[in-house]
Amino acid sequence: MAGIQVKNLVKYYGKFKALDNISFEVEQGEILGLLGPNGAGKTTTMRILTTFLPPSDGTAIIDGFDITEKPSQVRKIIGYMPENPPLYNDMKVCKFLKFVAKLKNVSSKKIAEKLEYVENVCKLEDVWNNYIMHISKGYRQRVGFASAIIADPAVLIFDEPTIGLDPKQIKYTREIIKNLGGDHTVILSTHILPEAEMTCDRVAIINRGKILAIGSPTELAQKIRKVDAVRVEMTGPSNEVKNTLLELDGVIHIIPQERHSVFLVEFEPKWKTREQITKAALEHNWSILELTPVEASLEDVFLEIVSTQEKSL
Ligand SMILES: Nc1ncnc2c1ncn2[C@@H]1O[C@H](COP(=O)(O)OP(=O)(O)OP(=O)(O)O)[C@@H](O)[C@H]1O
Ligand SMILES: [Mg+2]
The missing domain is CATH 3.40.50.300 (P-loop containing nucleotide triphosphate hydrolases)
Incomplete structure (x- = not known):
C-alpha cells in the first residue's frame, strides 16, 4: 500500500x-x-x-x-x-x-x-x-x-x-x-x-x-457554511418578486444580480427555502427560469479558516 x-x-x-x-x-x-x-x-x-x-x-x-x-x-x-x-x-x-x-x-x-x-x-x-x-x-x-x-x-x-x-x-x-x-x-x-x-x-x-x-x-x-444561497429568476415583475422573496422564512439577504430579474437569495441552511420559493412562484403564477444553489468557494473557506486562526492568536 x-x-x-x-x-x-x-x-x-x-x-x-x-x-x-x-x-x-x-x-x-x-x-x-x-x-x-x-x-x-x-x-x-x-x-x-x-x-x-x-x-x-x-x-x-x-x-x-x-x-x-x-x-x-x-x-x-x-x-x-x-x-x-x-x-x-x-x-x-x-x-x-x-x-x-x-x-x-x-x-x-x-x-x-x-x-x-x-x-x-x-x-x-x-x-x-x-x-x-x-x-x-x-x-x-x-x-x-x-x-x-x-x-x-x-x-x-x-x-x-x-x-x-x-x-x-x-x-x-x-x-x-x-x-x-x-x-x-x-x-x-x-x-x-x-x-x-x-x-x-x-x-x-x-x-x-x-x-x-x-x-x-x-x-x-x-463545514464552514453559515448561510446557503440560491440564484433565482422568475417571470414576475422584479419588485414584486423581490418583496415576495424577502418575506420567506429564513431569508437573510436578497442581492440583485447582473440582470434586474435575477436575485441571489441568502438564507439560513435549516430553512427549506428552495421549496418555499417554488411554492411562492406557483401561488403568483410565475414561472421559475432559474433556481441554482450557489456553493461557498474554497476561497471563502480558506479566508474564513485562516482569519479565524489569526483572530484567536
Ligand atoms: N532553513 C530554514 N531556517 C530557518 N527558518 C526556515 C527555514 N526554512 C523555512 N523556514 C521558515 O519556516 C516557515 C515555513 O517555511 P516553508 O518554506 O515550509 O513555507 P511554505 O509554506 O513552503 O511557504 P511558501 O509558500 O512561501 O513556499 C517560514 O516561516 C520560513 O521562514
Ligand atoms: Mg514553499
Whole structure:
C-alpha cells in the first residue's frame, strides 16, 4: 500500500517552530493538496517526507516505510519536484534526464522508452537538445517535473508544480497531475485556490505550521457554511418578486444580480427555502427560469479558516 501516514510532525528551525504537530493521511492513489499562504510550512513538510530534512519530532510512514528509520527505501519510491528543481546547467536536457533515469535505477532496456515518455508528456521536444543553462524558467520547471516522474515512482511530491508556467502549460500540467492520481499517490503544494480545487481529491489547509482543516473541497465548503444561497429568476415583475422573496422564512439577504430579474437569495441552511420559493412562484403564477444553489468557494473557506486562526492568536 503506497499510502502515506503523517504522524505528529514537529519541526524547529532554531527556536522557531515551523511545524506544530502535523498529522494527516493520504490514501493510495489519492491526490492531496497542501494549501497555505507563504511561510505556512508546505515546503518544510515536503522536505521532511522526502527525507531531505529530519523532523524534530514525529514521523511519517510512506508505503510502509518509516521516513526516519528507512530513508533510503523511502527515497526509492518517491518522485520529488522541489520548489527550485536542481538541474545541471552544463548538460543538455536529454542527457540530464538520461542521467536522472540511470540514477533512479531505470533499467537500460527501458531508458529510451522513459525518455520518449517524458519528452512527450512534459512537452520538451523544442528544448530536447538544448543546454539547460539556455532554457527558460518554465522549461526548467518542466524538466524538474520530468525528473520527478521519469522512474514512475508510486508516490509523487510536487512543491508548487505550476509556479512560473504560462497559462496554457499550467492547465496542461494540472491535467497531467490529475491523470497521475489513481495509479500514484500524490501530494502537491499550492497557494492557488482554484488549483487545489481543480486538481486535488482532498485539501489540507495549512497555516503557521498547523493543519486547520482537511477534506474534499466540497466538504470543506460545507463545514464552514453559515448561510446557503440560491440564484433565482422568475417571470414576475422584479419588485414584486423581490418583496415576495424577502418575506420567506429564513431569508437573510436578497442581492440583485447582473440582470434586474435575477436575485441571489441568502438564507439560513435549516430553512427549506428552495421549496418555499417554488411554492411562492406557483401561488403568483410565475414561472421559475432559474433556481441554482450557489456553493461557498474554497476561497471563502480558506479566508474564513485562516482569519479565524489569526483572530484567536
Ligand atoms: N532553513 C530554514 N531556517 C530557518 N527558518 C526556515 C527555514 N526554512 C523555512 N523556514 C521558515 O519556516 C516557515 C515555513 O517555511 P516553508 O518554506 O515550509 O513555507 P511554505 O509554506 O513552503 O511557504 P511558501 O509558500 O512561501 O513556499 C517560514 O516561516 C520560513 O521562514
Ligand atoms: Mg514553499
